[in-house]
Amino acid sequence: MRFSQLLIPTLKETPAEAEVISHKLMLRAGFIRKLASGIYSYLPLGLKSIRKVEQIVREEMNNSGAQELLLPMVQPADLWQESGRWQKYGTELLRFTDRHDRENCLGPTHEEVITDLVRKNVHSYRSLPINLYQIQTKFRDEIRPRFGLMRGREFIMKDGYSFDATDSDAGKTYEKMNDAYHRIFKRCGLSFRAVEADSGTIGGSFSHEFMVLADTGEDTVVICTNCSYAANTEKAKAMESTMPENPELLPMTKIETPGKRKVKAVCNFLDIAPQNLVKTLIYVADGEPVAVLLRGDHEVQEVKLQNILGVDEVRLADDKETFDFAGTPTGYLGPVGLKLKIIADLEVARMVNFTVGANEKNFHMQNVNFGRDFEVDQTADLRMITADDSCPSCGGKLELPRGIEVGHIFKLGTTYSEALKATFLDDQGQEIPFVMGCYGIGVSRTVAAAIEQNHDKDGIIFPLPIAPFQVTLLNLSIKDEEITKAAESLYDEFLKLGIEVLFDDRDERPGIKFKDADLIGIPYRVTVGKSLTTEGKIEIRERKTGETFSVPLAETTSRLKQMIDSAMQSCQV
């Protein structure tokens, strides 16, 4: 296609609204434009990339035996009431009433709709397994949409749902989906890891997340350098350290620590390591206060805490709430004499002679010991794993790269089929619930994640399989007859060979064309300029490496085709 005829409104400056790199670059490269908070228009280039991801997803889903359908975006409330999620889902569910006073929502996910469809139309084990998917626009009314397509309110998603007769069949379907997902992200040309994940609020027993690795990722991935262990931080178990044998428990003493509230300040003042201090944090769990004890250098993993407490929401109390609940200002809290529910991280139970707040302003307690000086209601693994931890599977060294979640597969079991009474007759004539799985891919998010992973100071560096075009062809001098003729003939040749080409035929200075080409990030750039008239040569440049090749005009097309084919080959599975 010709640049001069496409809507590609590139920008020189980064719009102030953009915080993360993919958002900045997608705005600057003219891929998207914001309509309202968290809601974007996909412009021609952005949509091309999205369609490419969709196509790969579609092919791999179809190859794995799944069938595509398309479900309504508007969903009636009564289905959600049946599953119990109308109340549970909270304010992310955008609800509205139609002219007949019927309540509806915009679908953030489709478990209810698909389960309803299957319960009405599938009645026998003979029809199983069934695996259905769609690629569709979803809506989640995020409280603070940000980061462009990374966390929008409206987004394009592939969601799939499987129905099996038995748990073991459902396990096989899960494995098929796991394989399909590996193929999908490999074919997108992305560096990614599948990690064990927490099943979260969606329910179910088992799940994996597919994380595109990127330094700018929101999530941390826990990967063993020695074995195949990989998990997200919600799931990654902290290994229990060994407790000192027969430790000498020193007498507890109270010590003045004027104005020292932060871990670091207290440790410096008392000349102790953070590993010898236990911090006490007040959390609000579904409205109730709970004190959390943690080693000074550790952090709470809030999803672990939420799961352990069995609540829907946990959040750190603010200073005022902390004072109201505990009667002590933040920074001087401790478990000794604290009249609140206390939950301690496992590591705390293995520490001796440690320092805690004295529950009195400007005072701490030293040589405090678990069991002797205070009791807790529960000990559990509730902290964020660190690079100092060992692999819970083999004891090996861990790495904690950053990642962006682009896919998630769940073994759901019978949670939804039981709630919605979705049953079939098994081979014994018994009526039993379907065993379900669900499988999501953030399609628009995958494009954003690809950009987070692949960019430089000049712009996007698209992986070839999902680039809006494979090649950008630059005519550097549209007034020069010879150059223009060569560029036009190359354009025709590329099109004939099925090479996807963006032809920059604009009447612009070369500098602008080069800048836009780098910004848009198309993998190959073919330049027709002065060197054609002087030496009969065309320049091919690879965006990723910056490597340039000077090629005779007559060989340009075949050379380029070779480069594209070999690069595509490396993303094949």
Ligand SMILES: [Zn+2]
């Ligand atoms: Zn390991």
